[in-house]
Amino acid sequence: MEKNDRRSLWPPIDMATHLKNRAAELRETKKKGTKIIGYFPGNYVPEELIYASGAIPICLAYGGDPHAADAGLSVIPRQICPFARTQVGEKLLKENPYYDMVDILVAPMTCSHMKKAADVWEYYFPDIEIFKLGIPHQYNDESALEYYLNRLKALKQRLENFTGNKITNEKIGKAIELYNNMRRLLRDVSFMRKGLNPPLSSLEFISMNQASFYADPYFMVNTLNSVYQELKRKKVSRSERPRLLLVGPNIAYGDYKILELVDESGGEIVIEELFEGIRDYWRDIENSGDLFHSLAKGYFRDRLPAAFMAGSAPKRLDFAMSLVKDFNISGVIFYELLCCETYDAESYFYTKRMEERSIPVLVIESEYDVSDRGHIKNRIDAFVEIIKGGEK
Numbered sequence: 001m002e003k004n005d006r007r008s009l010w011p012p013i014d015m016a017t018h019l020k021n022r023a024a025e026l027r028e029t030k031k032k033g034t035k036i037i038g039y040f041p042g043n044y045v046p047e048e049l050i051y052a053s054g055a056i057p058i059c060l061a062y063g064g065d066p067h068a069a070d071a072g073l074s075v076i077p078r079q080i081c082p083f084a085r086t087q088v089g090e091k092l093l094k095e096n097p098y099y100d101m102v103d104i105l106v107a108p109m110t111c112s113h114m115k116k117a118a119d120v121w122e123y124y125f126p127d128i129e130i131f132k133l134g135i136p137h138q139y140n141d142e143s144a145l146e147y148y149l150n151r152l153k154a155l156k157q158r159l160e161n162f163t164g165n166k167i168t169n170e171k172i173g174k175a176i177e178l179y180n181n182m183r184r185l186l187r188d189v190s191f192m193r194k195g196l197n198p199p200l201s202s203l204e205f206i207s208m209n210q211a212s213f214y215a216d217p218y219f220m221v222n223t224l225n226s227v228y229q230e231l232k233r234k235k236v237s238r239s240e241r242p243r244l245l246l247v248g249p250n251i252a253y254g255d256y257k258i259l260e261l262v263d264e265s266g267g268e269i270v271i272e273e274l275f276e277g278i279r280d281y282w283r284d285i286e287n288s289g290d291l292f293h294s295l296a297k298g299y300f301r302d303r304l305p306a307a308f309m310a311g312s313a314p315k316r317l318d319f320a321m322s323l324v325k326d327f328n329i330s331g332v333i334f335y336e337l338l339c340c341e342t343y344d345a346e347s348y349f350y351t352k353r354m355e356e357r358s359i360p361v362l363v364i365e366s367e368y369d370v371s372d373r374g375h376i377k378n379r380i381d382a383f384v385e386i387i388k389g390g391e392k
Contacts, residue, residue, distance in 0.1 A: 009230055010204040015211065015223045022214055023097035026056065030101060035163050038102030040087060040118070041213075041250075042110045042306065043280040044135050046295045048175035049152065050106075051217070052167045053159040058098055059213035060105075061277050062090055063252020066368045076120055081337045082368045083250050083276065084113035088120050098214070104129040104162060106155065111308045111342060131158055139305035139312060149296040156292075169291055176287045176294070178217055185224035186212070186281035189231065193270040194327055197236040202246065202269035203259040209278040210253045241268035242387040243328055247320060247350065248335035249307065249343045250276040258335050258364065261377045267384040271327045273320055275306050307342045317353055324359055331360045331387045333380075338367040360387060 011019065030036055035055040039045040050057035062068070063083045071092050072085030090099040107118035109132055122130045134151045136144035156167050186209055192199055200208075208227070212220050244262065246269045251259075255277070262269055272278065285298035304319055305312035323329065332354055336343040344365075351361040362383040364376055 008204060009200065009227055009234070010208050011211065012223060012227065015215070015219075018215055018219055018223075019211060022216075023101070026058075026101060027097070029056065030103075035103045036101050037104050037106060037159070038098070039106040040108060040114055041276040042108050042114070042135075043275075043303065044108040044110065044299055045106050045133060046152065046299050047217075048172055048179055048285070048295060049156060049167065050159065051175040051178070052171035053156075053163045054165040055103075055159065055163050058102065060087060060090070060099060060102070061210065061213055061253045062086060062096060062098075063250070063277070064255030064257065064368055066370060068093060068096075069368045072120075075124060076116060079339055080116055081113045081249075081339045082366070083252055083255075083337055084117040086252070086368070087114075087117045088124075091121065091125060102128060104131060104158070106131045106133055108133045109135050110306060111340075113340070129158075129162070131155060135300075137309050139301065139309045145296060145301050148300045149292065152292060152296055172291045172295070173287055176285050176291065178221065180284040180287065181221045182212055182217060182224065183279070183281040183284055185221065185228055186279065189224065189228050190271070190281065192231060196238045196328075198239060198268065198270055199231045199234045199236050201259075201263060202272065203256055203263065206251055206256075206259065206272065206278055209281070212279050213253070239268055241266055242330045242384055242391065244269045245320065245323055245327065245329045245332045246272045246274070246335060247332055248274055248337075249340050250274065250337060251335070252277045255366075255368065257373060258333070258366070258376070258380075261373070261380050262333065262384075264377065265380045265384040266388075267331075267380065269333070270329070271323050273304075273316070273323060280304075307346055313346055313349055317350060320350070320354075321357070324354075324357075329359065330391060331362070331383065333383075334361055334363045336363065336365050338365055360390075 036058055037050045037055045038058050038060050041059050041061045047057040063086045068086045068089035069082040071089030076085055076088050090096045094100055105121055105128055109115050136147050138144045160167055244267050251274050280303055286294040305315055334347045334350055347363045354361045
């Protein structure tokens with residue numbers, strides 16, 4: 001198989017050191033009275049609100065480790081997806097410092113699996129405050145936006161009471177500016193992959209994106225800017241690899257098997273449309289007027305609706321088709337987790353509609369099982385070879 005000869009720019013040495021020391025740094029910060037607010041992914045929890053309270057937001061997005069997923073089976077049934085089980089297993093194992101240091105867990109009420117994970121945290125870990133952030137399942141309804149806005153106001157009150165700090169409009173505005181800078185840089189880096197010579201791999205971009213969940217945001221923005229400037233100067237030869245779109249519910253922090261196998265096969269994932277596990281960087285949050293309303297719009301109504309929302313599939317399919325065009329995609333890999341019934345049902349819809357447009361689709365299901373690597377590799381190898389044959 002063709003090998004990718006690009007020299008990796010991620011993570012830079014200073015960022016690798018920062019991430020390595022981050023948990024210990026947060027423990028020391030916590031001892032001085034700063035609160036650590038953990039939240040489950042899905043991009044419905046505004047980090048700006050947490051940051052404006054003087055607390056530190058940490059996204060709990062680890063996955064891919066069968067040990068942690070299996071640990072969750074002691075209190076949660078196998079019918080719950082491996083990512084949701086991992087969010088329970090990591091807390092039970094007490095080996096991951098991020099899961100052990102949070103003072104409050106903000107759990108968006110999205111799919112039934114993540115709801116159950118929040119319920120288990122609430123029952124088994126009573127020393128941790130749980131704030132359940134209600135997410136309406138009608139994304140294009142004004143009453144749904146109003147409900148979500150009111151839940152954000154309740155979260156604001158909870159954060160103020162817990163931290164003792166007043167969340168002002170000025171603080172929210174500064175936080176929006178900071179996180180918009182992060183989103184813009186991620187967007188700029190990601191869009192560099194539209195060209196015929198992508199300067200970084202999907203694994204590098206996803207790792208970069210996920211680092212923003214844990215790194216200090218100012219340090220992250222400065223590092224992203226340096227990496228972006230270096231990528232603009234980087235000379236990369238034209239890639240002849242088939243260009244692929246990765247679609248699915250989740251790529252967890254550490255769940256990189258599918259990315260590695262695509263690279264080994266000679267394929268090139270040049271863009272991703274994923275719900276959980278990476279930061280939504282497609283749009284900025286409006287930083288003027290009623291900033292609470294801006295947060296509600298940006299995190300709920302103006303973004304791509306999730307699969308658990310009623311009538312959302314056509315809109316996400318249209319978005320995926322726009323990515324196919326903009327990024328010159330030759331094939332789609334639909335990566336889903338075992339027992340994720342919403343995306344499993346949707347994979348049939350995607351496959352049918354994509355193939356009507358002569359875009360081949362490969363559906364892969366995973367349970368974070370190390371034994372399925374060979375089987376998945378064979379399927380990806382065959383898929384990439386079929387696309388290469390069709391391009392000749």
